[in-house]
Amino acid sequence: MTRRQSLSWLPILVTALFAALLLSLWAGSLSLSLTELFATLCGHPTSPTHAAIVLKIRLPRALLAALVGAALGASGGAFQAVLRNPLADPYILGVSGGAALGAVAALTLGCSSPLLLPAAAFVGACGALFLVYWVAQAHRGSPHTLILSGVMVGSLASALLLFLLWMSPADPVRTAVFWLAGNLNMVDPDWLPWAALWIGCAFVGLWRQSRALDLFTQGEEVAADLGLNVGASRLLLFATAGALTAAAVAMAGLVGFVGLTVPHVVRMIWGPSHRHLLPASALLGAAFLMAADALSRTLLAPAEIPVGVVTALLGAPFFLYLLRKREGGQ
């Protein structure tokens, strides 16, 4: 009885995912009726242009948005639990910034394979994460120190990233906008399977540690008393959540606030238990980012807004609301 109730998120979020996918395939500068869209998807395209746009351009892009959103949603949920801080998010913690710096450094050195780029981003993400954690650890119990040091490390990473881009021969403004504002239109569609593999493995690794995440929310001393090897477990959780963030950033640049808002919404509706929260956050994150991408392509069509701008416009007010609520509660 309880089991069925606790799985109620699955059908709802899968439906939301498909709705967002359809929206993402349908929306864009070339308008398309729903019948034309369904005909194209069923293999009877009304025109070869439709087929090319929907299947060759919009579909890979929607899938990329789904992967990136899922990775960010799940890693945000994990960071909030390990750090016991509801304001945590890979972007706010500076982890995304570190990942972007790692990726850009790798590109500057000339390597751009779909396996090496996320790996370099992973190194940058871990560096930023440990720096932030090391600073914040001196002020245990202060959630705002963590956020503050995260924002600072993120700024530092952005500054170094801009420095690298201005040194490089390619058009610096365009690439800077890609990395700092988040974008889903630069990646070669051939990279998709690799991104899926990387994100899928990291997600399963994270999901397997659901129980440890539950214990971390109780505080580290209690977690240890309940039998958790806190030090090793934290390292492993940082690594897997960092890997998810790194893959997302390597594919789409700095897309912020997905990891903040999505797990909050999931927790509010379906509770904090991580064996449900992680997959639910991944599904909702995927749906959210596909919808945000559709929005970014239609708001100023035919021009495109970077998708990170859309998520920040939606997510930053939510962050302020949480900050205000916490202050009021104390």
Next chain:
Amino acid sequence: MIAVENLHFAYDNEPVLRGIDLEVKRGEILAILGPNGCGKSTLLRLLRGVLTPAEGRVLWQGRDAVRLGRKAMARLAAVVPQSMQAPFPYPVREMVAMGRYAHQSGFLGSTSADRKAVEKALAVTDILHLGKRPVTDLSGGELQRVLLARALAQETPVLLLDEATSHLDLDHRLEIAELLVRLNREQGTTVVQVSHDLDLAAETSHRILLLAADGTPTALGSPTEVFTPSNLRQVFRVEVKVESNPYTGAPRAYPVRRGNAWQQKPPRIHLFCGGGSGGELLRRLHLAGGEITVGPLNRGDYDQVLASVFELETALEEPFCPISAATLQTARGLCRQAEALVVAPTVWGPGNLASLELAREALSRRIPVLLVDPSAERDYTGGRAWEMLQAIHAAGGRVVPDTEAVLDLLKDKPWESNDR
């Protein structure tokens, strides 16, 4: 079960525990009692290997607690903390199920043994009806029972309780005490509890370890052996009478209220002090309700500041000046009105030597004089002050060791017997 050998611990070179030797026997209920900050909770942390001792060691069935590994320890001992913040809204049942972590190996599912242990723990702690409620909505007492239930779901041979019942209402506190006694009797659960509640600890424990404020073990034994007025006075610095609870036979400590010490009118007492030597005397005499006068004292002196806070009548001298004739006269006036004089263990120099003269005068008028811990080491007058102190003692001044003894003596109203 747990052997503690010559355990020492310090936080940043500040010693917290000194030389604890203890053998927790299988199947006993042991209480650790002591004043705030004596290291009770630290001892509990050392027991479960969360902290590493500076010296000595803790052995669980022969194995060092620090090297035991968290999972192995969690199967041996469950901890009930004092309280916790609950930032994440887990339903009560899921929170209690976290207690099963050390028994689980799979990654998502739970076994029927897990579910049985959780339901049983919810039932015995009387929170079955809260199963689906988020823990963020619970009252302090309900949350405390959830924490106990989580520890019970751990199904360990040992329970460690850190002030676990301090937030509870009387009925639930007694219920949990009963539950612990029953678990102990029926399943042989060993219980180590850190507590503030002397009486409940005496009712439920087989043995008690009493720690002094500086972390030295003061007494270890059965409640009757440990609950002696002298032990409790030494540790908690209050006067208690120990009687046995007429219904259970367990010893009970009754604090003797000092405020009621003066039977009729509060006495008028003059105090000689300075440089902080009279701080504790001033505070305790003031709290006991006596009418206190002080001086001579220089303005800005530590004791003068305290006396002005309590609004006590004081013979005042300007800062850093020797005592003038006028101030001395004021002090003499205060001494004349006093029913008893108390001389604090202060440092004697040429500046305050005149105070001892006043004390001698008072003694000649048969006013009782109490000398608190007089010592030649605090004499900076080349022996004159020590000579006078000895003369006062010879003329009938009473030497007392500390503030406690002053209060004891004043309770007996020495001025009345002297008058006769």
